[in-house]
Amino acid sequence: MMANTVEAEGQLTPDEQKRLxxxxxxxLRRKKVRALFLVAPLLIFIMVTFVSPxxxxxxxxxxxxxxSEYMPNTTAALASWDGDSNELPxxxxxxxxxxxxxxxxxxxxxxxxxxxxxxxxxxxxxLLTGTAxxxxxxxxxxxxxxxxxxxxxxxxxxxxxxxxxxxxxxxSYYIAAFDMETTPEGEIRMLPENQRVYLQMLWxxxxxxxxxxxxxxxxxxxxSYLLASLPMRVANTLMILVLLPFWTSLLVRTSSWIALLQGxxxxxxxxxxxxxxxxESRLSMIYNATGTVIAMTHILxxxxxxxxxxxxxxxxxSYMRAARSLGATxxxxxxxxxxxxxxxxxxxxxxxxxxxxxxxxxxxxLVGGQTGQFIGNMIAYHMQSSLNWGLAAALGVVLLTLxxxxxxxxxxxxxxxxxxxxx
Amino acid sequence: MALxxxxxxxxxxxxxxxxxxxxxxFIFLITxxxxxxxxxxNVEPYFSFTEGMLEFDPDAYSLxxxxxxxxxERWMAAIKNTFIVAVCSTFxxxxxxxxxxxxxxxxxxxxxxLIMGLLISPMIVPLIISAAGMFFFYSSxxxxxxxxxxxxxxxxxxxxxxVITVTATLSGFDYNLVRAANxxxxxxxxxxxxxxxxxxxxxxxxxxLFALMTSVDEVVVAIxxxxxxxxxxxxxxxxxxxxxxxxxxxxxxxxxVCMSIMLLSTVEYLRRRSEAIRGISAH
Numbered sequence: 001m002m003a004n005t006v007e008a009e010g011q012l013t014p015d016e017q018k019r020l021x022x023x024x025x026x027x028l029r030r031k032k033v034r035a036l037f038l039v040a041p042l043l044i045f046i047m048v049t050f051v052s053p054x055x056x057x058x059x060x061x062x063x064x065x066x067x068s069e070y071m072p073n074t075t076a077a078l079a080s081w082d083g084d085s086n087e088l089p090x091x092x093x094x095x096x097x098x099x100x101x102x103x104x105x106x107x108x109x110x111x112x113x114x115x116x117x118x119x120x121x122x123x124x125x126x127l128l129t130g131t132a133x134x135x136x137x138x139x140x141x142x143x144x145x146x147x148x149x150x151x152x153x154x155x156x157x158x159x160x161x162x163x164x165x166x167x168x169x170x171x172s173y174y175i176a177a178f179d180m181e182t183t184p185e186g187e188i189r190m191l192p193e194n195q196r197v198y199l200q201m202l203w204x205x206x207x208x209x210x211x212x213x214x215x216x217x218x219x220x221x222x223x224s225y226l227l228a229s230l231p232m233r234v235a236n237t238l239m240i241l242v243l244l245p246f247w248t249s250l251l252v253r254t255s256s257w258i259a260l261l262q263g264x265x266x267x268x269x270x271x272x273x274x275x276x277x278x279x280e281s282r283l284s285m286i287y288n289a290t291g292t293v294i295a296m297t298h299i300l301x302x303x304x305x306x307x308x309x310x311x312x313x314x315x316x317x318s319y320m321r322a323a324r325s326l327g328a329t330x331x332x333x334x335x336x337x338x339x340x341x342x343x344x345x346x347x348x349x350x351x352x353x354x355x356x357x358x359x360x361x362x363x364x365x366l367v368g369g370q371t372g373q374f375i376g377n378m379i380a381y382h383m384q385s386s387l388n389w390g391l392a393a394a395l396g397v398v399l400l401t402l403x404x405x406x407x408x409x410x411x412x413x414x415x416x417x418x419x420x421x422x423x
Numbered sequence: 424m425a426l427x428x429x430x431x432x433x434x435x436x437x438x439x440x441x442x443x444x445x446x447x448x449f450i451f452l453i454t455x456x457x458x459x460x461x462x463x464x465n466v467e468p469y470f471s472f473t474e475g476m477l478e479f480d481p482d483a484y485s486l487x488x489x490x491x492x493x494x495x496e497r498w499m500a501a502i503k504n505t506f507i508v509a510v511c512s513t514f515x516x517x518x519x520x521x522x523x524x525x526x527x528x529x530x531x532x533x534x535x536x537l538i539m540g541l542l543i544s545p546m547i548v549p550l551i552i553s554a555a556g557m558f559f560f561y562s563s564x565x566x567x568x569x570x571x572x573x574x575x576x577x578x579x580x581x582x583x584x585x586v587i588t589v590t591a592t593l594s595g596f597d598y599n600l601v602r603a604a605n606x607x608x609x610x611x612x613x614x615x616x617x618x619x620x621x622x623x624x625x626x627x628x629x630x631x632l633f634a635l636m637t638s639v640d641e642v643v644v645a646i647x648x649x650x651x652x653x654x655x656x657x658x659x660x661x662x663x664x665x666x667x668x669x670x671x672x673x674x675x676x677x678x679x680v681c682m683s684i685m686l687l688s689t690v691e692y693l694r695r696r697s698e699a700i701r702g703i704s705a706h
Contacts, residue, residue, distance in 0.1 A: 038523065043541065045579070046545070050557075051541065057560075249640045252680060264470065376549065
């Protein structure tokens with residue numbers, strides 16, 4: 001547009017005009033490149049140290065190398081076998097299996113394939129490792145001998161499982177993460193009620209996070225209102241009581257809740273001393289869901305108060321006074337005038353607390369006992385104790401999807417102005 | 424928000440009930456931090472007050488757990504590790520985060536939303552997921568169980584705080600000041616260090632303190648990727664609380680509370696100073 005004006009005045013030749021435009025473009029491009037150069041170091045750093053680990057985890061949840069890598073001959077032989085045919089594989093497949101078992105035992109790799117297959121069907125591990133011990137002494141033909149060593153080799157379902165898991169990628173970790181199983185015929189169905197673990201755990205995590213979010217809102221809303229309406233000097237002093245827990249180590253706060261809540265702890269001692277509770281029937285407030293909820297409400301409360309406070313600070317007190325002077329009762333004035341204006345603070349605080357709560361691990365592990373564990377504890381269990389890393393990764397992806405989904409929903413609903421900043 | 428003179432009895436009741444409720448919430452917030460201070464001086468290995476403590480018997484109090492802490496090689500090694508990792512990762516976070524914030528605050532930057540999303544993603548992704556992913560990836564590239572791995576991980580977790588605080592500081596930044604410096608003959612580098620840096624320093628430092636606190640307090644990623652050699656203070660506390668809980672933990676906790684009081688005061692001081700510089704009255 002500027003170029004047009006200049007042309008109308010007839011001060012620039014078309015040549016000069018072209019040069020001016022290209023100069024401007026070049027300068028803009030240079031500015032873009034300069035801005036990108038400033039961002040690039042951190043962007044590359046985060047891509048390498050953070051984004052690629054998350055991508056590795058995504059990959060882990062579908063990666064399935066064990067059977068095809070450690071039983072290559074069996075994998076190749078089974079490729080031509082029709083699993084739906086109701087006939088056992090041919091002698092060549094049994095010979096391939098024996099070869100894999102002998103090599104696998106020598107290289108100590110058969111255990112990995114056996115563990116992998118055991119996730120799909122119990123007793124597969126003992127079937128493989130048990131046979132592997134005897135495989136070296138066998139002479140062809142193998143089929144009848146193997147079935148004699150272990151009836152499992154005559155069970156067509158076991159062969160179907162091996163064939164299914166010899167593919168390099170699998171959805172079976174996700175199937176397990178949703179408490180489902182694949183039948184030998186290849187159908188996916190829910191596990192029996194009493195064997196379901198993860199859906200129940202996920203549901204409990206969501207449900208307890210909702211309870212914690214509501215509790216922090218219940219406790220945090222009045223406090224934020226008070227802080228926003230008090231004179232600045234008093235509010236700043238009281239704010240220390242909110243900020244000090246915020247700045248204190250998570251482990252410090254968790255251990256002090258252990259000191260407060262445990263059977264021989266401070267609160268039970270006080271209750272017994274006042275005679276409110278019998279010494280024999282001390283309250284069990286920790287190592288269960290109650291302990292997790294109390295400790296996490298305390299830990300996450302500042303994350304609710306800070307965004308609420310920063311929004312409430314911007315609501316002019318004159319609106320409430322105006323509503324009152326027009327005849328509204330305090331209750332009506334609050335509900336009709338104040339509450340709607342504080343909604344951005346409520347939503348920002350709630351989403352922050354909920355997202356933080358749903359991924360918690362440390363506090364539930366320390367004070368949660370049996371009933372207060374979260375899905376994060378399940379992930380840690382499979383990472384560190386059961387070493388079923390594929391399942392841990394799948395559960396991690398489920399949790400990550402949930403968190404990102406909630407976050408996306410929040411930014412859809414409440415628009416661009418991101419309140420998730422710190423003060 | 425004083426009680427208005429026209430308030431009726433119901434409103435008066437509400438007014439005091441409301442204040443009482445808020446007072447109780449404040450007690451709920453602060454009691455867990457204060458209660459551990461006297462408990463850490465307990466002469467007995469209990470997590471509760473003994474009768475002697477309630478009677479203020481001097482013999483019921485001791486520095487036993489503090490002595491145990493300072494005499495323990497494990498704890499001292501943990502302090503050293505925490506210090507090394509925290510200082511290195513905070514420094515890296517401050518440098519990388521400030522540079523990125525300077526780029527992000529330029530209007531010419533393309534794909535701003537996407538870049539910002541990626542840069543603050545370590546803050547949004549639950550720690551347990553970051554920890555699991557880092558465990559897989561860092562062991563595959565051979566930096567798990569090393570200082571290097573832990574420093575890289577903590578830097579990634581700390582940078583979002585620096586990016587956010589410095590971007591916020593820059594949003595109120597008057598670029599005319601830099602132009603003025605340039606017009607007066609300062610080179611871009613000179614103008615950057617003499618004009619821009621002093622003005623955004625408060626943001627850089629408070630972001631750095633958040634990053635420092637993240638590293639000092641971080642335990643989830645640490646227990647997944649650090650080895651016994653790199654055991655940090657939070658890892659030692661985590662192990663201590665899980666294995667057998669001794670009041671040494673409370674002595675450490677008390678010292679950490681004192682540290683957070685110091686950090687909080689610094690951040691508050693910086694915030695007020697930055698508001699004063701930007702012409703926003705603190706009162």
